[in-house]
Amino acid sequence: MKRQWITGLLAFVFAVFVTGCTGMSHDQQSPSHQQHDGHEQDHTKKTAAVKTNWSFSPQQPKAGQSTSLSIQVVKPNGKPVHDFTINHEKKMHLIVVSKDLSFFNHLHPQYKGNGSFQVNIPFPAGGEYRLFADFQPKGDAQVTQMQTVAVSGPELGEKPIQPDTELTKVVDGKKVTLSFDQPLKAKKPVMLTFSFRDVQTNQPIKDLQPYLGAIGHVVILDQNAKEYLHVHPMSENTTGPDAQFHAEFPHSGVFKVWGEFQHRGKVLTVPFVIRVS
Ligand SMILES: [Cu+2]
Known part of the structure; x- marks a missing residue:
């Protein structure tokens, strides 16, 4: 699979x-x-x-x-x-x-x-x-x-997309940090690592659950929502605190990354905006 x-x-x-x-x-x-x-x-x-x-x-x-x-x-x-x-x-x-x-x-x-x-x-x-x-x-x-x-209907107005200055997000009481094994470059394979910690205790979360048969799912779109990458994990059996994915960005520019994970029966979606040079 x-x-x-x-x-x-x-x-x-x-x-x-x-x-x-x-x-x-x-x-x-x-x-x-x-x-x-x-x-x-x-x-x-x-x-x-x-x-x-x-x-x-x-x-x-x-x-x-x-x-x-x-x-x-x-x-x-x-x-x-x-x-x-x-x-x-x-x-x-x-x-x-x-x-x-x-x-x-x-x-x-x-x-x-x-x-x-x-x-x-x-x-x-x-x-x-x-x-x-x-x-x-x-x-x-x-x-x-x-x-x-x-x-049709009332619009919210487009928000300009900006690369995140810090790659740590808090979602549902979890602190999620995104890191890379090397600088992000177009057409260079890179490993994306999502690391999970409990916000209250700052302890690593080691009981992530499989979501759709994997540790998580990552969807990546370029800034213009024209290029779509559905990235899948390195290992399907891990339960955290790290979830790793291989990706290759087709060109330089700004990309949005959504990681989807499951913990204690609840799916969480963690978005990041990154720049690829
Ligand atoms: Cu799906």
Whole structure:
């Protein structure tokens, strides 16, 4: 499983480069419209022989209301893909971020048959969001596909993204420190270490729990939310206080990193903003 994800990483980065080069639609598209206007999907054929049809209900999502999203995975001939490899306990992982990366959500659409996945998404405010679906048709490479969505309703205003000056965050009574085994450089493999301490006692936390079959999950996006890296741990059996991940940043610039972990039955998400030179 681990090997799969690590070897899948390059494919991910490549897939994201490819999808990232397209002009992104800000419109909601009806399923029939999408069949014709498959501009974004056309590019992804280079990395995988599948495309995705996204449909939102309501077609124009509204802030504060639940939106139903269905994603159908089809072959180039339009026939649905029926078999998916389960990665980290799920057939599909969906990451939802606001354009300024201040909002992050990690969801698992439910497989409904006929190549279709469904999930309800809460959008907290109006504005533009990017959605990344990652999945693996059985016998095929891992695929990441992106969709942009405009949500109506009051906007919070974009917050400029700034690299953190200190890489220690307090989340749910835990002090989480992010460190690297070497300076962050583009296209250089680096090990990311998340270290956990109890805020009250300052003692290392040694009883982290597996989350989706691993010590944790790390999602990385570049500042423009165009490049997506789903990074997986070095060791799946550790319980802390350190959780280590291998990553390779495709270019220099500012990236946001979300680590997701589980402790005492509760999932915590720890965000960091870093600069890669
Ligand atoms: Cu997931």
